[in-house]
Amino acid sequence: LAKTTQPISMDSYEGQEVNITCSHNNIATNDYITWYQQFxxxxxxxxxxxxxxxxxxxxxxLFIPADRKSSTLSLPxxxxxxxxxxxxxxxxxxxxxxGRLYFGRGTQLTxxx
Amino acid sequence: DAGVIQSPRHEVxxxxxxxxxxxxxxxxxxxxxxxRQTMMRGLELLIxxxxxxxxxxxxMPEDRFSAKMPNASFSTLKIQPSEPRxxxxxxxxxxxxxxxxxxxxxxxxxxxVT
Numbered sequence: 001l002a003k004t005t006q007p008i009s010m011d012s013y014e015g016q017e018v019n020i021t022c023s024h025n026n027i028a029t030n031d032y033i034t035w036y037q038q039f040x041x042x043x044x045x046x047x048x049x050x051x052x053x054x055x056x057x058x059x060x061x062l063f064i065p066a067d068r069k070s071s072t073l074s075l076p077x078x079x080x081x082x083x084x085x086x087x088x089x090x091x092x093x094x095x096x097x098x099g100r101l102y103f104g105r106g107t108q109l110t111x112x113x
Numbered sequence: 114d115a116g117v118i119q120s121p122r123h124e125v126x127x128x129x130x131x132x133x134x135x136x137x138x139x140x141x142x143x144x145x146x147x148x149r150q151t152m153m154r155g156l157e158l159l160i161x162x163x164x165x166x167x168x169x170x171x172x173m174p175e176d177r178f179s180a181k182m183p184n185a186s187f188s189t190l191k192i193q194p195s196e197p198r199x200x201x202x203x204x205x206x207x208x209x210x211x212x213x214x215x216x217x218x219x220x221x222x223x224x225x226v227t
Binding site for chain 1: 117148155156157158204206212213214215216217218219220221
């Protein structure tokens with residue numbers, strides 16, 4: 001099981017770019033990297049998923065180096081509403097077999113005015 | 114699409130009582146997950162189903178917990194008897210075969226056992 005390691009907390013100010021790095025040294029060949037966001041009193045929400053290099057959507061970018069032992073979630077120009085817990089997950093992204101997922105403790109991002 | 118539906122949203126019960134949590138996954142999704150979240154332990158996967166079949170229940174705390182998925186549109190998580198340490202928010206999530214890690218979570222059931 002490929003567990004992940006993330007910083008417990010991060011602080012930023014409105015308008016800044018935030019990069020949250022996740023370590024997953026035991027990632028398997030078939031594993032994808034997925035990030036979720038969770039606001040208080042809500043369930044986690046899918047943000048982005050990738051396998052290698054860079055993935056970008058309307059919310060964030062995900063950078064994955066060649067060895068895939070880490071990944072970085074990049075949030076451009078954060079606002080107060082981006083204050084949330086961010087989880088990095090590693091597991092099978094497709095196919096008929098689904099591995100057990102481990103959410104970990106996540107990173108509490110706090111954005112200040 | 115209504116998203117994942119969970120009921121009840123809040124449940125307060127006394128120790129020793131049976132508690133049943135319900136979940137309706139997104140139509141067309143073939144995987145269903147039950148999670149529990151507490152401040153102490155974070156978000157834990159209890160059990161997940163693939164095509165209505167339980168695949169991994171190693172996260173179920175003990176025999177007091179059981180989960181069923183009688184059809185593709187309904188699942189239950191039952192705790193009998195309940196204990197105060199079961200107090201938590203219980204989330205249900207579902208995902209499609211093509212993107213199993215893109216899980217859609219319900220609003221959760223906040224369970225308080227006194």
